[in-house]
Structure formats: structure tokens, C-alpha cells
Amino acid sequence: MQCPRCNHHHTQKIGLSRHKRQRWMCMGCHRTFGDKDLRLIDPKTKALALAMYAEGIAARKIERLLHVSHNAVLGWVRKEVAGKALQAPTAKDLAVIEADEMWSYVGSKNSPSGCGGQ
CATH class of the missing domain: 2.20.70 (Ubiquitin Ligase Nedd4; Chain: W;)
Incomplete structure (x- = not known):
């Protein structure tokens, strides 16, 4: 060894x-x-789990199908979307911006995704 x-x-x-x-x-x-x-999971399994989650399959169903923890799936999703979900769009990317009061509510949440995160 x-x-x-x-x-x-x-x-x-x-x-x-x-x-x-x-x-x-x-x-x-x-x-x-x-x-x-x-504890290491194959990167192909992670990519498949993220693709399944993006298609709308529930985390617990992914757990049953791929034999990985639903907490692991949600952790991978959080890492993947960290900093991307609530970023303000740049002016050069958009020609018309529609804003309402929901942006201020969503932007003030503690956790951008997940179930009851702190």
C-alpha cells in the first residue's frame, strides 16, 4: 500500500x-x-442525474433509478446553478427587459434552490 x-x-x-x-x-x-x-461517484452518473433533473424528474426518482442519494443529487444541482440562477442579465444580452416586484423577492431568498436551505 x-x-x-x-x-x-x-x-x-x-x-x-x-x-x-x-x-x-x-x-x-x-x-x-x-x-x-x-463516496466517489462516476462523472457520467453525475451528468446523467443532472440531465434527468433538468428534464423534470424528481430527485427521489433519480435516487431509485441511479442508486445515488437524493441529497447528493440536490447538492450537485446546487453546485451547478450556484451563481447562475439569480444573476442579473447584462445589457448587451437583452434588448428588452421586463421587471416586476417578484425579482426583489426572489433575489432576497437565502437559498436559490433546494428544499428548506439556510
Whole structure:
């Protein structure tokens, strides 16, 4: 086993994680690590989940179809639209702008998307 931080080859087994996965400790930098990060999701799955969400499929249905957490799907959506959803349009992009009182309400919300975000 090789340390992911310092690439040192002298490592030692130090037991199991709470999920019953082997843990290692690097004798060079004393960092602990596991075999691999099981939380990583394939980028193709993320892209498919975002496309499904954009088509109007509910997050819990995406969870059932792709076997990923609905919280993960909503987190990916928030990261994707962060800073894009409520940006004011530039003058050169639009010829006519229609504004009403809803813009001030939507712009004052704490979270631009999601369910009950702070």
C-alpha cells in the first residue's frame, strides 16, 4: 500500500473503519487512509442525474433509478446553478427587459434552490 499524500511505501495496518474497511497508516507522514474513497461517484452518473433533473424528474426518482442519494443529487444541482440562477442579465444580452416586484423577492431568498436551505 502506498500513501496518497507522500507516496511513501512503508505503511502499516491499523484496524478497520466503522464500515469494516481496512485502514492504513503511513509511517512517513503518519496520515491514516483507506483503500479507496467509496463516496466517489462516476462523472457520467453525475451528468446523467443532472440531465434527468433538468428534464423534470424528481430527485427521489433519480435516487431509485441511479442508486445515488437524493441529497447528493440536490447538492450537485446546487453546485451547478450556484451563481447562475439569480444573476442579473447584462445589457448587451437583452434588448428588452421586463421587471416586476417578484425579482426583489426572489433575489432576497437565502437559498436559490433546494428544499428548506439556510
